Amino acid sequence: MSRYYLAPLEGITTYIFRNAYHRHFTPMDKYFTPFFVPHSKKGLSAKEKREILPENNEGLYLVPQIMSNHAGDCLKTIGKIKEYGYKEINLNMGCPSKTVVSKGRGSGFLAFPEELDRFLDVVFAGIRDMDVRISVKTRLGRDEPEEFYHILEIYNKYPLEELIVHPRVQKDFYKNTPNLGMFAHAGECSKSPVCYNGDIFDSEKCKEIQKEFPRASAFMLGRGILMNPLLLERIKGKVGEKEIRTAKLRGFHDQLYNDYRALGMGDKNVLFKMKELWCYLGQSFPGYEKTLKRIRKAERLDRYEAAVEEML
């Protein structure tokens, strides 16, 4: 039986989102926090603590994610996260954002394989007595997919809990299509279980990929879930009648909206959060462009609520 994970999406898959998703739709086997960047002096920020507090994540399997190219700082952050009871930590070697890459982090780290190797060496030595497992979420490289041959040799030196591969390079950002040939190479040659991630936007695509890679340990879904939170129901063949689907979406939306409002972040920020989600969710509502525009343009909560009422 396939396993499914919710991808980390910075700013979107917050603990508020993860809880709302988990309650209203087919639960994922694993959830990941968006990345934490360690700072050598500071401890975890209030926002980071909220993300991982066990009482904010009850009943779901959460893997905190760290993005770093500094082994010492990374180990300190692993130690702090462990205090909350976590036994699995994910390392981000995939983020393509220019500000991250210019600092040699995320997928930018992949351009420095020797440093990457040294980093992993120190991190794995440092966690030897820590009772914590490390997984990696990676792209294929910075510029060329072939960089992955060498990068995978490096990953293979370490006992990774899992290797999650988004088979694009940094310079693709989200353009072009995932390189399935190179993912096949990961599947054949990785010493760790390999999870597939990238462009699973409908159940047909998911089935195609599962058929091609039956040995993948899991499938990670990101934007596909934002566009259609019922995607995993569809994949598992459990999707209900239209009324049930709409009721689930409504329940999910209202929980998300009310929980963000309850944080006291101000109406503007609540609207920003909700509109960001609608950028994706709106794609499930073809023919509703006018209502979507009203959602996008809403500058007050009452206007937003009226537009959503029409939509759901």
Ligand SMILES: Cc1cc2nc3c(=O)[nH]c(=O)nc-3n(C[C@H](O)[C@H](O)[C@H](O)COP(=O)(O)O)c2cc1C
């Ligand atoms: C807005 C946005 C934020 C993201 N934030 C993170 C992040 O914090 N950590 C991470 O590993 N990947 C992050 N990603 C990458 C996703 O986890 C995922 O690898 C990517 O979207 C491809 O999967 P998908 O096609 O299923 O969306 C982000 C992607 C997007 C679009």
